[in-house]
Amino acid sequence: MMNWKGFVTNYRMWRRRWFYPLISVVVALSLCLSTPLPGRTLDLLPLLLQGVQVLQLSSISPNQEVDLGKRINQQLVGSDVKLYRNAEVNRYVEQVGRRLVVNSDRPNLPYTFQVVQNDAINAFATLGGYVYVHTGLLKAADNEAELASVLAHEIGHIGGKHVVKQMQQKALESGLLTAAGLDRNAAVNIGVQLARDLPRSRQNEFDADQRGLRTLTRTGYSQSAMVSFMKKLLTKNSAPSFLSTHPGTADRITALQRSINAQPSNGNYGLNNSAYKANIRPLA
Incomplete structure (x- = not known):
């Protein structure tokens, strides 16, 4: 016969085992019942079963x-993105990226810079x-400052x-998107799709430009490099994918030049063409 002390111990173990999952179910259910989604009926059971995996974006x-x-x-790396392994x-791209990160809007993230083996300018x-x-x-850029301007722009997307x-x-x-949030696996699939399709909004591009310009300036790179890279690409016979997926390029150039004129900088780092070409020599 189980003594009283053993009964209490078993009861406490049972309570710990079931209490928190039960609370999770109650919270998820309350969210579903209290937050209406117009035009969409919630399937509660999958939501409750997957509640621990949903994210509030x-x-x-x-x-x-x-x-x-x-x-x-x-x-991405396991499918259609082939990394360049030199x-x-x-190491050079990582070095340039790290130099920018410390002057970015979100310097505490563990940034990862990767080179994709693809001739598209993107x-x-x-x-x-x-x-x-x-x-x-990398091959289209004339110097490190132009490369840094592109990396700073992408870092700006992350900052925003x-x-x-x-x-x-x-x-x-x-x-x-349910009342409780977005399933993590669905979030990953959407993220992969966005990376492949590269849809851009005008507002986000202007914001990333301004964030990137500030990062570029704080790091000491030439401000003009961001403008010169965009202008150079626009003079080609056909706009490369990097610009075709970024709307309003001419307007963005005008906005960048206006910002540079308003807050000019003496920074002129990264304009040495021969030094840059030496760093990417394996691509020649």
């Missing part, structure tokens, strides 16, 4: 963002500090949490 933590970025990166070039960023730059863009906002909008449009 409007209040996502840095750790959650980094975790999502890592998962998105794994899918250690010298990768660059993009996703959650948690993941920045990608194509070999085609633009991808998080795009994911939230995409999830809402697709009917995947």
